[in-house]
Amino acid sequence: MDNKQDKQQDNAQDRQGGQQDPQPQSDARPVLEGPDIARALTRIAHEIVERAKGADDVVLLGIPTRGVFLAQRLAAKLEQITERKIPVGSLDITMYRDDLRMHPPRALARTDIPGDGIDGKLVVLVDDVLFSGRTIRAALDALNDIGRPRAVQLAVLVDRGHRELPIRADYVGKNLPTSLRETVKVQLAEEDGRDTVLLGAKRTAPGAQH
Amino acid sequence: MQRHLISAADLTRDDAVLILDTAEEMARVADRPIKKLPTLRGRTVVNLFFEDSTRTRISFEAAEKRLSADVINFSAKGSSVSKGESLKDTAQTLEAMGVDAVVIRHGASGAPYRLANSGWIDAAVINAGDGTHQHPTQALLDAFTMRRRLVGRDAGIGQDLAGKRITIVGDILHSRVARSNVDLLHTLGAHVTLVAPPTLVPVGVGTWPCEVSYDLDSTLPKSDAVMMLRVQRERMNAAFFPTEREYARRYGLDGDRMARMPEHAIVMHPGPMVRGMEITAEVADSERCTVVEQVANGVSIRMAVLYLLLGGNEPAGSHTRTEEK
């Protein structure tokens, strides 16, 4: 799952490309489309129920921005399967990042913990891309300040490899072996207007291609 | 945002809304079992107070500690300052200790501006009140309180105070709170009216982005928020008004007057209140009075300011808002 810094860089590059390049995504190709994403989430939901033995005490916490939408979709699927209300919330990790000093401060996203809290619960963190693992490390720190779950698991839509910390996902939508020179971008209807996962080439130094 | 926070007038609308939005997230930390964030770990913040102000000092201190900053409190009393050491020497001493930010309260208008602009130090400077000039974090916490009450806690996110009618009553002449609020509220789109006896309105107020009235009663029904300022008793001796009784009668807020305010309107006060002077106990203790909320909101606002000035490798920029979108 990518760490936020890389997300930021990717986004920045996308925006830059958007300004400079008439076809910003011309070199990015979809590796997952809407139906693939839906199937992956359904599978993950079933895995959660199976491994959590009915998911009685599951709390889903999405990591903003796209992890929150994925968590909400997962919750809906879990509710279909279990016919019970599944607590879902969001966990902003900005203030726990280890690269704060490398960028200007960023706007905070919402941390929203479901009413019953997380003490003694099985928390499933949900994010879009797992990359270096630093985001998840920050999320674990943030959780620590909020309560004491029975266990913490991790669900991601895409695992692109290149871990920098001893972290692994419990539920993976798609393993996507990538090069460090590639970018992975998840687009979700709630935020981007459509569901897709794009694999593209990382731009080198800004302006170098022009 | 600029590197320092000296005056509310230095903030753009987007800066101010970003601070209010950030403060809203910071406020949620107070509801957690562990009211602490690791964000400013390893950063040193000095609270440099040349003027007594326990309330403001502990508010900043709480904010700094919740963000895990190392906090040094420097009070001018009993220090070398009282032995004649200058602001410059004090500042350079702190600089030599490797301070990242200085929160300064000073009796002289402009002292924080001098500290930030004289090349004495490199640290970020946050004005915690200077003379009769500015008190920007007070204005921010006031705006935060207004936005929560008048727009809504969640509905307010990303919003300013456009169209809100704010009345500020009392000693405008000597009030840094009034100056900061006029600047910030105007930036946020609110309509400000100052109400005071003419003796307590500064010459030159005509260029301020607000209206001035000498009549409280006619202003109250047109107010969404009424902010009462403290009136110091010693002003009476300088002939700013004849007696406390006359001041309270003409410019104090009592229950009858509060009843003339619109139902949704709130009563604010930066504290400390002089009950029986500018505000009666009945009003001060009413549901509509936000004075206690303002104190709590002060910590959130100061956390937001500290995070946005010190949290990264440079102050938050206007691009900060759109980064995630």
Place this chain on the structure above:
Amino acid sequence: MSKVLIRGAKVLGGAPQDVLIDGAQIEAVGSGLSAEGAEVVEADGKVLLPGLVDLHTHLREPGREDSETVLTGTRAAASGGYTAVFAMANTFPVADTAGVVEQVYRLGRQHGYCDVQPIGAVTVGLEGRKLAELGAMHESAAGVTVFSDDGKCVDDAVIMRRALEYVKAFGGVVAQHAQEPRLTEGAQMNEGVVSAELGLGGWPAVAEESIIARDVLLAEHVGSRVHICHLSTAGSVEIVRWAKSRGIDVTAEVTPHHLLLTDELVRTYNPVYKVNPPLRTERDVYALREALADGTIDIVATDHAPHPHEDKDCEWAAAAMGMVGLETALSVVQETMVETGLLDWAQVAERMSFQPARIGRANGHGRPVSAGEPANLTLVDTAYRGSVDPAGFASRSRNTPYEGRELPGRVTHTWLRGKATLVDGKLT
């Protein structure tokens, strides 16, 4: 002392002429004067003025020698083209006795850069309660004729009336620092739009104007003359204009900084702009220029007020009031009055030499540039332009508001009774 021939100088800004100095006097003024036996100074179109006279200087000695001494102050004066300065009485001890004024007078003569004419205090210790021994100071070797409590206002109307009356006996004049004290308690800057925003205590124009109005009426009533120090507001100009139209014997001065700077500069909170009376508004600046041009204001006086660095390198409220001015005065006048077409050089000579000497009765100063007159002269390179560098000041203090500002004109030579005190911009 040998002869000096100043060749091709525009005397008072007129056509180029030669001026021959012999000893302490001007020997001849004309064209094609013989250089025989004389050192020649090629003026090359520079303007020759009578030595400038400053009616309002603070030399700080005795008492505050860390900011200025008679020596450093008179060297600064010579650098600025002055041959006589009137030294204000607010020293420590106060110049309120014959002893102190004689000391200051003698120090000036000893150093030989510029004549120092002490001003005596009007009241003992500048306290405004009891008249100082004005007659004794007048009769002393210093021959004091100007009396002032400058820095403080003689605010008691009876004391002011008595002083105005008393000095008539020996042709003295009281120079009033017009500042109503109650209206200016805690005052930090001009009261107006900027003070309201900055939250600095206001120094209202009316505090100056009300005292001037009172004093011109007192002068009329007792038939004495009165001089108004550093007039700073448009309203003060109106009052003085009215008084003169009534025939009241009033004279007035304006400082160079009040002709150029406004209170907008205070927004920097840099105490180098802190001065008393404070910098006013643009409207006041234009009224002062106009009044200096039409003669309502008689003279330019520097109010040269040296302060050590630490008294300015601090927060505004803690800073001392005042600016140095001797070394930049003529440049500021050229910028604000000459280059704007308000004054020609002959009128500048009138306002910076002839009139101040006349008001202060400075014998031998403020004389025409003609044969037989004392050779007190100033040569100005009016074509010069350069930015002000306080490091080059002769004054012991550096508290100039003009640091880095480009100003026109430079004094290259000053002669005090035929002796060069400044040559090619360097003190002798």
